[in-house]
Amino acid sequence: MKDNLNVLVIDDMRAAREGLIALLQEYVPNVKIFEAEDGLDGYAIIQRYQNKIDLIFTDINMPQVNGLKLIKILRDVESCKDLPIIVVSILHDRTDIEKAISLGANGYLTKPTKKEDFAVIYTAIIEPLLK
Numbered sequence: 001m002k003d004n005l006n007v008l009v010i011d012d013m014r015a016a017r018e019g020l021i022a023l024l025q026e027y028v029p030n031v032k033i034f035e036a037e038d039g040l041d042g043y044a045i046i047q048r049y050q051n052k053i054d055l056i057f058t059d060i061n062m063p064q065v066n067g068l069k070l071i072k073i074l075r076d077v078e079s080c081k082d083l084p085i086i087v088v089s090i091l092h093d094r095t096d097i098e099k100a101i102s103l104g105a106n107g108y109l110t111k112p113t114k115k116e117d118f119a120v121i122y123t124a125i126i127e128p129l130l131k
Contacts, residue, residue, distance in 0.1 A: 039065030
């Protein structure tokens with residue numbers, strides 16, 4: 001069993017990052033969190049900690065590099081092809097969800113994130129990473 005998880009949380013809204021981080025810390029006791037305010041900063045963290053990031057949560061609507069663009073960039077990088085990416089957004093537009101999934105996102109959460117929705121992502125995506 002893996003003893004820790006390195007998670008990158010990318011969102012331009014600090015309150016949204018903090019809410020998601022609180023859920024992560026509740027569900028994964030030994031989680032190490034990396035934070036970024038946009039896709040550009042997030043990508044820089046991924047490059048800096050190559051192969052150390054286990055999971056990414058990213059907003060869609062952000063300045064500079066948005067979440068959809070980031071997913072596209074990461075899926076073209078060999079070392080990131082299988083990196084789980086969860087999109088977290090206030091956008092409830094089915095088109096955005098479908099676009100994120102078609103680009104390679106592994107899941108989708110709406111903001112503010114409800115505990116029961118996070119629990120589904122935990123069971124489907126996070127828990128297997130801990131094994």
